[in-house]
Amino acid sequence: MRINCSCLKCTDKPSYINVEINEAFFSGKTISCSEGHEFFFISASPRSQFLIQQGVESFLKGYYFESFHTLYSAYEAYKKEFVAAHSYNEIKDLESVKTMLTKLDRSERLEGAYVTSFISLSNGKVPISLSRSAVELRNNVVHKGILPDKASCEKIGNAVFKFIGEGNLLIAKRCMEETDRFPLNQLYETDYAQSELKKKGFDTSINSPEDFYNKDFISYSILLNILSSMTLIQDKDITDHMFTDQVKNGHFIIS
Ligand SMILES: [Zn+2]
Structure with missing residues (x-):
């Protein structure tokens, strides 16, 4: 890239x-x-937006294996960035945040930390999670060597986009309500x-x-797509077809 x-x-x-x-x-x-x-x-x-963009551009070129894995990596990277942004907002100490992130090396720990951060920042709302079928699809591709096709990429892409979109919407709303001056994830980065x-x-x-x-x-810093930390996302943008919409735009920004 x-x-x-x-x-x-x-x-x-x-x-x-x-x-x-x-x-x-x-x-x-x-x-x-x-x-x-x-x-x-x-x-x-944040790295998640570059992974997201790579997932889109690989899809457009027909590299479905790379697209699938990159999109899933973006999902994992985003959770880490979100937890880091939340923690930094609380404790204002980058070194402590860095130490904390080293403890989130296993995906179930990271998942738990993300849910906690999301609930804390939203005053009690539980975040959406990937559907059972999306998780099964991911497990089949990662652990059983199943080759992802165009439809698999759209399925995981739409699920990951909605997940990240929801996180970014929460961050954007806090800015609009003047709880935060800047998007927390961009401030941290x-x-x-x-x-x-x-x-x-x-x-x-x-x-x-x-x-x-x-x-x-x-x-x-750069604004690459709808899921960038500097994109002002709104309720109407959060759909079940965000990835499909993005690939229809067909933008190549990274190579
Ligand atoms: Zn020069």
């Missing part, structure tokens, strides 16, 4: 850096443009990226346009 990001120092003409979306994309790495401008790059967008940059010795304060164009780091 790769994505284009613009170089801030190529001011004469627009120039893009083709960045590989790998683990270092989220933990930080050095990238450079064709003119030799070097930056320390870190994503300030932004603060995480800032903290990693500070650890590397970068001054992340931007006080003038010059500061912006002269900085040697890129804290990268």
